Amino acid sequence: LIIMPIVDAEPSLLSFEIGATALVIIDMQRDFLEPGGFGETLGNDVSLLAKAIRPAQDLLEAARASGLFVIHTREGHKPDLSDAPPAKLERGEPTARIGAPGPMGRILIRGEPGHDIIPRLQPREGELVIDKPGKGAFYATGLGDALQARGITTLFVCGVTTEVCVHTTVREANDRGYRCVVVSDACGSYIPEFHDVGLAMIKAQGGIFGWVTDSGRAIASMT
Numbered sequence: 001l002i003i004m005p006i007v008d009a010e011p012s013l014l015s016f017e018i019g020a021t022a023l024v025i026i027d028m029q030r031d032f033l034e035p036g037g038f039g040e041t042l043g044n045d046v047s048l049l050a051k052a053i054r055p056a057q058d059l060l061e062a063a064r065a066s067g068l069f070v071i072h073t074r075e076g077h078k079p080d081l082s083d084a085p086p087a088k089l090e091r092g093e094p095t096a097r098i099g100a101p102g103p104m105g106r107i108l109i110r111g112e113p114g115h116d117i118i119p120r121l122q123p124r125e126g127e128l129v130i131d132k133p134g135k136g137a138f139y140a141t142g143l144g145d146a147l148q149a150r151g152i153t154t155l156f157v158c159g160v161t162t163e164v165c166v167h168t169t170v171r172e173a174n175d176r177g178y179r180c181v182v183v184s185d186a187c188g189s190y191i192p193e194f195h196d197v198g199l200a201m202i203k204a205q206g207g208i209f210g211w212v213t214d215s216g217r218a219i220a221s222m223t
């Protein structure tokens with residue numbers, strides 16, 4: 001017997017199977033969330049992202065307790081930048097560029113302190129960590145194969161930023177046939193109106209990219 005929980009979401013309720021569902025936590029990295037990181041060097045108020053940490057932590061604990069497969073992503077590049085397209089590297093003031101030295105090591109470089117996931121959301125053994133060179137988690141990564149191997153069909157998605165890496169990942173996933181449920185308060189943006197409109201875009205037109213819920217309703221569906 002397979003029990004199908006139901007999550008209350010917009011634009012409709014959605015049933016899912018625990019064993020075929022993953023939680024994907026996008027780029028909750030020190031470089032984006034902590035003072036002195038890449039996000040702040042771009043002129044952003046990083047405290048706007050801090051609001052997503054507690055809901056993401058609660059969601060992660062519920063997902064772990066219910067046996068959902070947990071995936072963490074990190075945006076970043078190899079130290080020699082060979083996986084970073086020139087068009088990406090060119091942007092930003094010289095000191096804020098990817099690969100430049102920052103207070104938490106070279107900005108968005110794998111292995112540097114700023115590239116790491118924040119302490120409160122550290123991955124556990126058995127959870128998948130996807131290092132991605134792009135905004136979407138499917139581009140140039142093993143995510144698609146990992147999901148297929150486990151028979152995953154539904155993704156709860158949260159993280160930062162709502163309109164950039166969360167949105168790009170949800171669009172990639174939607175085109176690949178995954179049902180995506182975006183957890184609104186466990187996402188964050190440096191630009192509050194982009195957060196709001198980003199979530200609205202996902203659930204508009206009958207759920208054109210997926211579903212939107214909040215951490216309370218997501219956790220209730222898992223427990």
Ligand code: C5J
Pocket residue numbers: 026027032075135160161162164165166
């Ligand atoms: C950005 C991300 N915003 N993780 N990255 O550059 O959304």
